[in-house]
Amino acid sequence: MLKAAGIALGCVxxxxxxxxxxxxxxxxxxxxxxxxxxALGDDRPARAMVTPDGAASPLPSGALNxxxxxxxxxxxxRNATLGGGGEGxxxxxxxxxxxxxxxxxxxxxxxxxPRDTLVTRPxxxxxxxxxxxxxxxxxxxxxxxxxxxVCAVKTVESMTNVRMDHYIEIxxxxxxxxxxxxxxxxxxxxxxxxxxxxxxxLEAGTHHLDGEQALxxxxxxxxxxxxxxxxxxxxxxxxxxxxxxxxxxTDLLANPAKLYNVADTLTGSLTTDTGLDSLTELMSLxxxxxxxxxxxxxxxxxxxxxxxxxxxxxxxxxPEAGALWxxxx
Numbered sequence: 001m002l003k004a005a006g007i008a009l010g011c012v013x014x015x016x017x018x019x020x021x022x023x024x025x026x027x028x029x030x031x032x033x034x035x036x037x038x039a040l041g042d043d044r045p046a047r048a049m050v051t052p053d054g055a056a057s058p059l060p061s062g063a064l065n066x067x068x069x070x071x072x073x074x075x076x077x078r079n080a081t082l083g084g085g086g087e088g089x090x091x092x093x094x095x096x097x098x099x100x101x102x103x104x105x106x107x108x109x110x111x112x113x114p115r116d117t118l119v120t121r122p123x124x125x126x127x128x129x130x131x132x133x134x135x136x137x138x139x140x141x142x143x144x145x146x147x148x149x150v151c152a153v154k155t156v157e158s159m160t161n162v163r164m165d166h167y168i169e170i171x172x173x174x175x176x177x178x179x180x181x182x183x184x185x186x187x188x189x190x191x192x193x194x195x196x197x198x199x200x201x202l203e204a205g206t207h208h209l210d211g212e213q214a215l216x217x218x219x220x221x222x223x224x225x226x227x228x229x230x231x232x233x234x235x236x237x238x239x240x241x242x243x244x245x246x247x248x249x250t251d252l253l254a255n256p257a258k259l260y261n262v263a264d265t266l267t268g269s270l271t272t273d274t275g276l277d278s279l280t281e282l283m284s285l286x287x288x289x290x291x292x293x294x295x296x297x298x299x300x301x302x303x304x305x306x307x308x309x310x311x312x313x314x315x316x317x318x319p320e321a322g323a324l325w326x327x328x329x
Contacts, residue, residue: 023260023263024279026264027263027264027267027279028267028278028279030264030267030268030270031267031270031271031272031276031277031278031279031282032270032271032272032277033271033272033273033274033276033277034148034149034150034167034271034272034273034274035273035274036149036150036153036164036167036273036274037273037274037275039125039150040125040150040153040154044154044157044163045157045160045161045162045163045329046163047163047165048062048063048065048163048165048329060105060284060285060288061103061104061105061288062103063100063101063102063103064099064100064101064105064165064166065098065099065100065101065162065163065164065165065166065328066098066099066101066164066165066166066167066168067096067097067098067099067152067153067156067164067166067167067168068096068097068098068099068167068168068169068170069095069096069144069149069152069167069168069169069170070094070095070096070169070170070171070172070175070218071094071144071169071170071171071172094115094141094219095112095115095218095236096112096113096115096140096141096152096156097110097111097112097113097236097240098110098111098113098156098160098162098164098328099111100328101289101292105288105289105291105292106291106292106296107292107296107297107298108292108296108297108298109297109298109299109300109327109328110237110240110297110298110299110300111300111301111302111324111328112233112236112237112299112300112301112302113140113156113302114140114229114230114233114301114302114304114314115139115140115141115229116139116140116141116228116229116312116313116314117139117140117302117304117313117314117315117316118137118138118139118140118307118310118313118314118315119137119138119139119140119143119155119158119159119316120134120135120136120137120138120158120159121134121135121136121138121142121143121146121151121155121158122134122154122155122158124143124146124147124150124151124154124155125147125150126147127148127150132146132147132151137307139313140155143155149167149169149271149273152167153167159316160325160328161325161329162325162328162329165275166272166273166275166276166285167271167272167273167276168270168271168272168276169270169271169272170269170270170271171269172215173269174265174268174269174270175211175214175215175218175269176211176212176214176215177211177265177269178211178262178265178266178269179209179210179211179214179215179243180210180211180265181258181261181262181265181266182243182246182247182250182262183246183250183258184208184209184210184211184214184246185208185209185214185239185242185243185246186206186207186208186209186242186245186246187206187207187209187214187217187238187239187242188205188206188207188238189202189204189205189207189235189238190204191204191224192204193217193220193224195216195220195221195224197219197220197221198216198217198219198220198221199216200213200216200217200219200220202217214239217235217239218232218235218236218239219232220232220235230301230304230314233301234301237299237301240297240299241294241297241299242294244292244293244294244297245293245294248293248294267279267282300324302316302321302324303316303317303320303321303324304316304317304321305317
């Protein structure tokens with residue numbers, strides 16, 4: 001369950017390793033990718049217009065929208081141990097955030113989409129050919145289950161009319177390992193947390209969490225508030241900002257071994273679109289975000305209200321939700 005800018009900023013760490021050919025080769029082949037652009041073709045929202053700089057810039061500076069998913073896949077022994085996926089072999093998008101990076105790349109907005117949101121899931125192309133059927137009042141996180149990253153992107157674009165320029169995915173084990181590689185993360189909670197499902201027990205206050213504890217915090221739902229997904233989203237947003245602060249505070253350049261460990265963990269944990277599936281592309285993105293901090297990052301949740309026919313689900317609260325997405329175009 002990751003999230004967002006934390007991963008993007010982590011890409012900065014890779015930059016100083018590029019001079020070593022063997023490290024570059026190893027880290028480059030770590031990255032898995034999905035060709036979302038080819039799968040979806042031209043039937044998508046338009047790309048954002050880029051304002052010319054007036055001068056050549058070595059780094060990209062235009063606005064970007066990145067869909068970041070945390071997958072609850074059970075594939076692999078560690079994911080199963082950490083609780084991914086429940087029963088069955090499938091995976092769902094346990095966490096979904098749209099990361100909007102402002103033009104100039106000095107500010108960002110992270111919008112969480114509740115996984116319990118009921119949406120119209122569009123027809124999505126299947127890797128084996130053909131397509132899935134349109135589904136009405138479908139759970140948002142079902143898009144990933146039936147059509148993987150391609151359907152997740154198509155569903156988000158359909159419900160927001162915002163073009164996703166990139167896609168990043170991380171699973172349970174990858175998130176926990178990344179937090180450990182960074183030396184843990186410090187968070188402050190406003191209330192006691194006791195959740196038998198995520199196995200997290202925390203008193204209100206400030207805590208330094210290891211990777212497994214941070215993952216439990218990101219998954220905690222029944223131990224806070226009314227036990228809904230909305231309470232968990234608040235914890236996830238707190239965790240995103242804490243990760244950004246941890247990346248900024250960790251002097252990795254002074255510790256090459258730790259730097260390599262973070263870069264190796266990061267690249268080995270990611271699935272991206274083909275526009276971000278090389279170190280060169282990740283380095284370019286990361287370096288363009290060097291000035292972005294947690295204080296420059298706004299976290300919000302898509303406005304929702306209880307579904308009238310199922311109080312355990314939510315629907316987009318209009319026109320507020322539409323206005324939010326409009327602001328990101």
